Amino acid sequence: MNDIAPTRFKWVGTRPIRPDGVPKVTGRAMYGADFTTAGTLYGKVIRSPHAHARIRSIDASKALALPGVKAVVTSADFPDQKFEYVGPERVAQNFWHITRNIMAREKALYEGHPVAAIAAVSKSVAEDAAALLEIDYEVLPHVIDVDEAMKPDAPLLFEDMITRGIEPAPAKPSNISKRLEFQIGDLEQGFAEADVVVEKEFKTAAVHQAYIEPHACAARVDADGLAEIWTATQGHFGVRALTARLLGMGVGQVRVTPSEIGGGFGGKIPVYLEPIAAALSKKTGRAVKIVMSHDEVFKATGPTSGASMWVKIGAKKDGTITAADAVFKFQAGAFPGSPVMNGCLCALSPYNIPNARTVGYDVVSNRPKASAYRAPGSPISAFGVESTLDVLAKKLGMDPLQLRLKNAVRPGTTMIYGPKMSHGGYVETLEALINHPAYKVPLGPNQGRGVASGYWFNGGGESSATVQVNEDGTIIVSSGSVDIGGSRASMALMAAETLGVDYSQVRSVVADTSAVGFTNPTGGSRVTFATGMAVVEASKKIVDELRGRAAMIWDVDVDGVVWENGQARPASSNVGDFPPLSLKEIAAKKALTGGPLTAAASVNAGGQAPGFSTQFCDVEVDPETGKVTILRYVAAQDVGKAIHPSYVEGQIQGGVAQGIGWALNEEYIYDKNGRLDNPGFLDYRVPVAPDIPMIDAVLVEVPNPAHPYGAKGVGEVNIVPPMAAIANAIDSAIHRRLTELPMSPPKIRAALDHTGADD
Amino acid sequence: MFTAGFSRRYTGGVREFTVEARNLRGVIKAMDELYPGLGHHLEEETTVAIDGALHETGYFQPIRPGSEVFFIPKLEGG
Numbered sequence: 093m094n095d096i097a098p099t100r101f102k103w104v105g106t107r108p109i110r111p112d113g114v115p116k117v118t119g120r121a122m123y124g125a126d127f128t129t130a131g132t133l134y135g136k137v138i139r140s141p142h143a144h145a146r147i148r149s150i151d152a153s154k155a156l157a158l159p160g161v162k163a164v165v166t167s168a169d170f171p172d173q174k175f176e177y178v179g180p181e182r183v184a185q186n187f188w189h190i191t192r193n194i195m196a197r198e199k200a201l202y203e204g205h206p207v208a209a210i211a212a213v214s215k216s217v218a219e220d221a222a223a224l225l226e227i228d229y230e231v232l233p234h235v236i237d238v239d240e241a242m243k244p245d246a247p248l249l250f251e252d253m254i255t256r257g258i259e260p261a262p263a264k265p266s267n268i269s270k271r272l273e274f275q276i277g278d279l280e281q282g283f284a285e286a287d288v289v290v291e292k293e294f295k296t297a298a299v300h301q302a303y304i305e306p307h308a309c310a311a312r313v314d315a316d317g318l319a320e321i322w323t324a325t326q327g328h329f330g331v332r333a334l335t336a337r338l339l340g341m342g343v344g345q346v347r348v349t350p351s352e353i354g355g356g357f358g359g360k361i362p363v364y365l366e367p368i369a370a371a372l373s374k375k376t377g378r379a380v381k382i383v384m385s386h387d388e389v390f391k392a393t394g395p396t397s398g399a400s401m402w403v404k405i406g407a408k409k410d411g412t413i414t415a416a417d418a419v420f421k422f423q424a425g426a427f428p429g430s431p432v433m434n435g436c437l438c439a440l441s442p443y444n445i446p447n448a449r450t451v452g453y454d455v456v457s458n459r460p461k462a463s464a465y466r467a468p469g470s471p472i473s474a475f476g477v478e479s480t481l482d483v484l485a486k487k488l489g490m491d492p493l494q495l496r497l498k499n500a501v502r503p504g505t506t507m508i509y510g511p512k513m514s515h516g517g518y519v520e521t522l523e524a525l526i527n528h529p530a531y532k533v534p535l536g537p538n539q540g541r542g543v544a545s546g547y548w549f550n551g552g553g554e555s556s557a558t559v560q561v562n563e564d565g566t567i568i569v570s571s572g573s574v575d576i577g578g579s580r581a582s583m584a585l586m587a588a589e590t591l592g593v594d595y596s597q598v599r600s601v602v603a604d605t606s607a608v609g610f611t612n613p614t615g616g617s618r619v620t621f622a623t624g625m626a627v628v629e630a631s632k633k634i635v636d637e638l639r640g641r642a643a644m645i646w647d648v649d650v651d652g653v654v655w656e657n658g659q660a661r662p663a664s665s666n667v668g669d670f671p672p673l674s675l676k677e678i679a680a681k682k683a684l685t686g687g688p689l690t691a692a693a694s695v696n697a698g699g700q701a702p703g704f705s706t707q708f709c710d711v712e713v714d715p716e717t718g719k720v721t722i723l724r725y726v727a728a729q730d731v732g733k734a735i736h737p738s739y740v741e742g743q744i745q746g747g748v749a750q751g752i753g754w755a756l757n758e759e760y761i762y763d764k765n766g767r768l769d770n771p772g773f774l775d776y777r778v779p780v781a782p783d784i785p786m787i788d789a790v791l792v793e794v795p796n797p798a799h800p801y802g803a804k805g806v807g808e809v810n811i812v813p814p815m816a817a818i819a820n821a822i823d824s825a826i827h828r829r830l831t832e833l834p835m836s837p838p839k840i841r842a843a844l845d846h847t848g849a850d851d
Numbered sequence: 852m853f854t855a856g857f858s859r860r861y862t863g864g865v866r867e868f869t870v871e872a873r874n875l876r877g878v879i880k881a882m883d884e885l886y887p888g889l890g891h892h893l894e895e896e897t898t899v900a901i902d903g904a905l906h907e908t909g910y911f912q913p914i915r916p917g918s919e920v921f922f923i924p925k926l927e928g929g
Contacts, residue, residue, distance in 0.1 A: 503903075698912065
């Protein structure tokens with residue numbers, strides 16, 4: 093389906109040393125908390141101790157009287173916003189909600205919800221002032237679990253919320269923000285054709301993105317109304333837009349410089365601190381820095397949704413799936429907007445199922461507003477579907493990879509969201525594992541093997557890049573994409589390949605909002621694809637410019653100059669007998685030939701191909717303690733063309749590691765008052781090195797012809813299969829089907845104590 | 852074509868149309884003439900699949916004769 097041969101490339105597909113490595117390992121990299129200017133004030137956010145409470149009053153007089161306190165802001169310092177959903181359904185923004193999440197107004201809706209903020213000369217003064225702030229709360233009943241929140245008598249977060257997506261609209265308000273449904277074919281007929289039907293219910297816990305670097309920013313609003321913001325974010329153009337809107341400023345008044353970022357995984361796309369720091373700066377006339385503690389990160393940012401699901405799948409005796417039906421109920425947190433639509437669209441997408449339906453519910457409850465987390469929504473719904481498929485395979489006596497292969501989506505398959513699949517890649521991941529030597533290794537007592545697959549759309553969209561040739565022939569590539577997963581290296585490799593220069597001659601940087609064109613956030617596995625297209629386009633413009641400069645030097649027509657291996661050469665002997673001109677030689681004559689060599693490109697990249705991942709793992713269950721040990725993990729992923737294979741392998745290993753944590757240990761634990769019992773990495777158990785074996789990342793390369801080097805997004809789909817793969821392996825080991833995440837030792841022990849029939 | 856939810860909201864359940872257009876601007880314009888106001892929603896709320904290949908909805912996307920154009924809800928990643 094493509095003509096991209098890997099051996100064509102000199103730099104794409106190689107593994108040079110990462111450009112951000114030295115500053116990071118020597119501690120010199122500048123993260124969000126590292127920006128400080130003279131006279132910077134310390135900002136502290138005062139947060140609700142209650143899961144649900146009406147704010148009767150806030151008296152800041154005593155706090156403001158404390159020496160060293162410079163300002164206090166509350167919701168009164170932010171203009172209220174109109175109640176309306178703006179933009180696409182899944183990503184619709186309702187600024188009435190957003191401003192209330194930044195700073196609570198009428199009610200605090202979760203423990204950790206900001207209610208005020210203080211700027212002071214030091215952290216200790218700010219903390220002393222916080223104790224002097226008098227906030228009068230009326231504590232209200234709360235609800236956290238999604239099934240509880242959907243009950244008719246549940247405490248309401250919004251007394252006027254009428255469920256969208258139901259016709260006629262319900263007469264009574266509820267916590268259900270939205271219902272949505274996708275369907276193809278005839279479900280009744282499909283299930284009637286089935287010889288075996290499996291039906292299961294599942295629950296998943298809310299989990300945090302668990303980036304190591306806490307949210308941090310500094311903001312300065314000057315007397316002329318212009319603002320500078322330095323922040324750890326996945327999308328500085330989004331920070332610019334949201335901060336401007338929430339403070340009533342123009343987009344052009346705000347300049348945002350992104351720092352290095354210590355992990356984001358979707359959780360650093362929203363804004364939390366920047367508008368608050370800017371509001372405090374407006375009041376004080378000084379720069380204000382705010383750094384969250386890990387306690388604040390867990391209580392007030394992220395997580396992804398916890399969920400409750402029902403899945404039903406029917407198949408013929410030969411394994412042909414005839415129908416699938418599923419209901420997904422996702423926690424949105426305190427404001428509408430869970431990734432349930434993504435869950436509905438992705439859950440069944442690895443398969444050719446002619447009769448299928450997915451129904452989703454977006455449900456608010458008293459926990460932080462859910463934010464994106466790596467393939468948002470897809471891992472949750474895949475846990476239900478891929479677990480159910482495993483039950484089906486065992487009932488049919490089929491190998492789980494063969495069952496998937498028999499029903500695999502292929503180019504031309506009609507998807508549940510409507511169009512026909514146009515890309516391959518899934519079948520190749522299945523075949524990679526079927527042929528993997530470890531898949532046939534025999535297992536011992538209490539050991540089991542589990543398989544699961546995953547689907548993710550991958551993104552395209554708007555990106556910008558600038559390529560400059562310096563006077564000595566070295567290159568600077570500037571892009572608008574924050575580098576989370578190695579994009580600086582990828583951009584440099586693609587620029588080097590296109591220009592025909594040595595990778596070491598290219599320096600790749602992330603530019604601030606005033607130095608490069610608009611670029612969508614680093615998310616949705618879009619950067620190497622979309623921003624890479626902008627870099628390649630800008631590099632091609634430079635090549636055209638260099639040909640023109642060489643033509644000028646030789647005094648020939650530009651059509652007589654070709655660019656090969658980083659040099660201008662005469663297109664033929666008819667042009668003249670000129671020795672090749674290197675990029676360095678042309679750059680040295682830039683003034684004589686027209687001035688600086690600079691090219692910019694902006695794209696709205698389309699034609700992105702989806703990502704498929706299939707994984708298997710071997711586990712051993714300790715029947716005495718319930719501890720699950722991962723013995724082996726193999727993850728095959730269609731990556732299109734790996735631009736920098738080490739980074740791609742790292743993405744796969746990282747996604748699987750996070751999935752192992754989601755599967756076995758991670759969860760938000762609340763007390764009876766709706767307060768989080770386990771904020772921070774001591775009690776919120778992310779996997780550590782001894783928990784994870786060396787993950788075998790298998791790169792399956794089915795290039796995307798829409799990208800100049802065949803790239804597909806690689807950052808997210810790897811987190812989709814692990815939870816089901818591990819559940820399926822546990823079932824193979826102990827013949828107990830775990831349907832609730834995390835599958836922690838107490839749950840394994842309870843399952844072992846349960847003597848009823850499995851599945 | 853539209854996904855089911857979208858058609859319920861704007862076209863009374865009709866999901867498939869045949870229009871003549873050289874690019875996506877033409878498709879959106881034709882849809883807006885059939886259902887005034889629909890064009891704005893297509894621009895703001897959808898990703899488009901042209902013969903199965905996903906694109907951000909943009910006027911400039913060329914449409915070949917016989918192409919299948921499918922408007923689906925816009926997506927978000929992490």
